[in-house]
Amino acid sequence: MEARKKRRWPYVLGGIFAVLVLGVAIVLWRLDAILLQQARAQAATFSQQLGRPIQIGDISTKLFPHIGVDVENVSVGAAEGEDLPLAEVKALDVRVAAMPLLRSSGKDIQVLNAEVTGLTVNVIRLPDGTTNVQRLQERLASQQKPEEEAPPENTPPTDLSGVRVDRAALTDGTIRFVDRSGAKAQELAVSDLDIEVKDLRVGQPLEVKLAAAVLAQKQNLFVTLSASPLPPTLVPTPERLSLKAEAIDLAPLGPFLPPSVGFQAGTLTADWKAELGAAIPGGKGPTRLEGAIRALGLKFAGAEGGKALDVVLDTDVKADLAAGDLALDRFKLDFGPAGIDGKGRVKGMHGSTPSVEGFELTSHDLDPAVLSDYYPPLKKMLGGMIAGPVGLSVKGSGTQEAQALEAEVDLTPVRLRIPAQLSKEAGAAMRLTARLAGAAASGGALRFDAKANLAGVDMRPGLVLNKAPGQRLDAAVAGTYQPTQDGMKVNVSQLTLNVLADTLTGTATAALAGQGKKQTTTFALDMKSPRIDADALLMPEEEVLARTGGKEEPPSDDATRFNGYRGDMKFQVGAVRYSQMDLSNIVAHVTMVDDLIQVEKLTTGIYGGSVVADGTSIRLGPLPEQRPFEAKVKVQGVEMGSALSAFTPKKVMTGTFNGNVDVKGVGYTPGQLKQTLLGAINGNVANGSLLGLDIISSVTEPLAKALPFAAKALRSGDVTSLGENLPFGVEIKNGVAQLDKPITWSRPEGAMNFTGGIRLDGELDLSGTVNLAPQTIQTLTLGKAKPTEAIPVTLNLTGPAWSPKVTGLDVKPAATAIAKQVVGGLAGQLLGDKAKPVQDLITGGGQAAREEAERQKQALEQKAAEEKARLDAAARAKQEEAKKKAEEEAKKRLRGVFGK
Known part of the structure; x- marks a missing residue:
């Protein structure tokens, strides 16, 4: 009984295994169907985007011993008005090793084979002259979404160390060219197209092979690209390139090229090899270019007289950039009538004593305007910017003991018209010469010196320099140049720039590192000049x-255009003439980090005094409203009359100013500053006078007329003395400079007290009191009134600062008080000792005037306090609004980072 029970287990296990096999078979059968269904659903979505039907014939999968997918009969169909599909693929076969993928949880991806077979692309030229490829490109461009925010620059590169591809290939591909634009359809093809890559993985060299039959029955184009061992990113660094082409007739391809090219005929023959080495970024080792590429009989629509253009590159060039060796055993580049020829050798340029053996590289007939007769699209590309033969020459120079290379670019015969930059007539001087010697004693950096003569250039089209043809503009530099692993370093030990009548000398350094958005440009500049006349150098506004036409150049919308800049600039200038201002002994130290400009040190003499602006900063945002600044300026002994006259039609005041200016804001136009400028100005004016208005006269004239008896106003000219020392403080908010406390000063005729402010456009808004001294009242009344105390008069100062006006003048209380003083005096003369009670009763009017003045003063101070409170509230509201806006911008950026 027991034996019978034990013999049942094989059947049980067999049944379980059969069920598993059946289950796996069902899953695989259904898996193919599910994948096909999903693939067709995705194809339907892409069909809507492309405007072309996408069909997938079948999908089959395999899970053991490797994971494989076979896709058959894929096609991207024809759009409306087309009779052939855009592309077809007979089969796509992908095989991935299963066990490494499973053991590594998907990190070890070993692709055994990835092959596309029977790819056919149909390029159709339609009756309207366009092609189906152009139509597809236009449709995709119209659907293109705005660029998403770039990821942070410190994102590490993707590590693909776990990826290995044993073989990837495209076999038996075809590109058909079908011309439907004529009465009779024509067809040609690039067939038998094979592309193969083997053993693509980290640490192994890469080799890509391409072969195709271009408009021929057998393969006649062969390209091989080899790269150095691949890094973890699998981004290749090319090492070798070979190209072979066997007399390919290019004429049939003309109708399928963009109409703007106008290509009609030509043949291509090539047998050329390149060992790239250190000539490309990241490459190492020597460089060699050997062989020839010939594109002959190139004809383009519109060519003058049907001229044909021959382009020939024939080289046997060897170079070792690390050692500084270059051998031109053969170098010839001809394009039509123009060409560049080279020969000779250079050895040891990175050493201290290089040798030059018959080295010569020269151009002939290099006239872009003439070349455009052969290739008419060049005329449109140049836009009339350049015409005339360009002279190019590089030759050996120096003595046997100190040899060098000397290069010269002569643009004197050339006519230039570069929009918004410069212009030059043919025959006007424009020449650049440079000399390259051996490496410096240390560091292996090449020594150079160069001179540029731009006397014949008109710089005025650039709207910056006011330099006309014939005026002086030349430069001379000397220094060292050194390539680095990811950029270069330049050290200019001598720099001289002559512009018009001014000369600048100094030194400079620059270093470039990285690529793309991670590129950094670090520079330093140290310049000196005895004198700079900026009014003569710069174009008048x-x-x-x-x-x-009165239109300003639109600001850039690129918020990152200054990213990566790191600068340190120092200037020493004896005298500068700018905007009719004369500055002296300027010493400046300015730094730049991205778009932030920081003034580390700035001192200058101006208007008889001195200015220190250490700590001032500004950001160069893409838009004016995104350019915050903070100015910290200390002023000592500046003559106010001259300083203010630069901003007003005429002199406003005299005296010297000592104090501090501490303001910040956003933008630089009056409209922007009116809304954003905040800060304070504190200091004092010594021996100052307000010009254009005598406040005492402006008060006493209407007061004299208001008296019931003959009186004489005081006149001392249109000047108001501000005393020996007038301290003041101004708080700037919302475009208004508001006095933080009343300003008070005295003069023999009376004491003055004012509150209020001045707008950024120069409009005054001051309210105050003039307390006329007893002696002034006595003089005004011709001795009739002899008060013992000052009599106040209230008034406002309005209008432009350069043409102030007295408004709101109320002389009635003062006139009444003076009249009572006169009546009291007459009573004393008539009644003698008995007149005292009457005088006290009458002269009480003086107290009434003072009380009325005090009341008005308090009202004005209350008004000023209310205005200050209103400005404070408005400033707080704007700051809160800016804070909220910044928070919203931060939230948007976070949403962009996290995709929510």
Whole structure:
């Protein structure tokens, strides 16, 4: 009985295994169906985007001993008006090793084979002259979404060390060219197209082979690209390139190229090899270019007289950039009538004593305008910017003991018209010469010196320099150049720039590192000059407006255009003339980090005094409203009359100013500053006078007329003395400079007290009191009134600062008080000792005037306090609004980072 029970287990296990096999078979059968269904659903979505039907014939999968997918009969169909599909693929076969993938949880991806077979692409030229490929590109461009926010620059590169591809290939591919634009359809093809890559993985060299039959029955184009061992990113660094082409007739391809090219005929023959080495970024080792590429009989629509263009590159060039060796055993580049020829050798340029053996590289007939007769699209590309033969020459120079290379670019015969930059007539001087010697004693950096003569250039089209043809503009530099692993370093030990009548000398350094958005440009500049006349150097504003029709150049919308810049700039200038201002002994140290400009040190003499602006900063945002600044300026002994006259039609005041200016804001136009400028100005004016208005006269004239008896106003000219020392403090908010406390000063005729402020456009808004001294009242009344105390008069100062006006003048209380003083005096003369009670009763009017003045003063102070409170509230509201806006911007950026 027991034996019978034990013999049942094989059947049980067999049944379980059969069920598992059946289950796996069912899953595989259904898996193919499920994948096919999903693939067709995705194809339907892409069909809507492309405007072309996408069909997938079948999908089959395999899970053991490797994971494989076979896709058959895929096609991207024809759009409306087309009779052939855009592309077809007979089969796509992908095989991935299963066990490494499973053991590594998907990190070890070993692709055994990835092959596309029977790819056919149909390029159709339609009756309207366009192609189906152009139509597809236009449709995709119209659906293109705005670029998403770039990921942070410190994102590490993707590590693909776990990926290995044993073989990837495209076999038996075809590109058909079908011309439907004529009465009779024509067809040609690039067939038998094979592309193969083997053993693609980290640490192994890469080799890509391409072969195709271009408009021929057998393969006649062969390209091989080899790369150095691949890094973890699998981004290749090319090492070798070979190209072979066997007399390919290019004429049939003309109708399928963009109409703007106008290509009609030509043949291509090539047998050329390149050992790239250190000539490309990241490459190492020597460089060699050997062989020839010939594109002959190239004809383009519109060519003058049907001229054909021959382009020939024939080289046997060897170079070792690390050692500084270059051998031109053969170098010839011809394009039509123009060409560049080279020969000779250079050895040891990175050493201290290089040798030059018959080295020569020269151009002939290099006239872009003439070349455009052969290739008409060049005329449109140049836009009339350049015409005339360009002279290019590189030759050996120096003595046997100190040899060097000397290069010269002569643009004197050339006519230039570069929009918004410069222009030059043919025959006007424009020449650049440079000399390259051996490496410096240390560091292996090449020594160079260069001179540029731009006397014949008109720089005025650039709307910056006011330099006309014939005026002086030349530069001379000397220094060292050294390539680095990811960029270069330049050290200019001598720099001289002559512009018009001014000369600048100094030194400079620059270093470039990285690529793309991670590129950094570090530079330093140290310049000196005895004198700079900026008014002569720079284009006058009225001429700029006349040339531009009053339109300002639109600001850049690229918020990252200064990213990566790191600068340190120092200047020493004996004298500068700018905007009719004369500055002296300027010493400046300015730094730059991205778009932030920071003034580390700035001192200058101006208007008889000195200015220190250490700590001032500004950001160069893409838009004016995104350019915050903070100015910290200390002023000592500046003559106010001259300083203010630079901003007003005429002199406003005299005296010297000592104090501090501490303001911040956003933007630089009056409209922007009116909304954003905040800060304070504190200091004092010594021996100052307000010009254009005598406040005492402006008060006493209407007061004299208001008296019931003859009186004489005081006149001392249109000047108001501000005393020996007038301290003041101004708080700037919302475009208004508000006095933080009343300003008070005295003069023999009376004491003055004012509150209020001044707008950024120069409009005054001051309210105050003039307390006329007893002696002034006595003089005013011709001795009739002899008060013992000052009599106040209230008034406002309004209008432009350069043409102030007295408004709101109320002389009635003062006139009444003076009249009572006169009546009291007459009573004393008539009644003698008995007149005292009457005088006290009458002269009480003086107290009434003072009380009325005090009441008005308090009302004005209350008004000023209310205005200050209103400005404070408005400033707080704007700051809160800016804070909320910044928070919203931060939230948007976070949403962009996390995709929510």
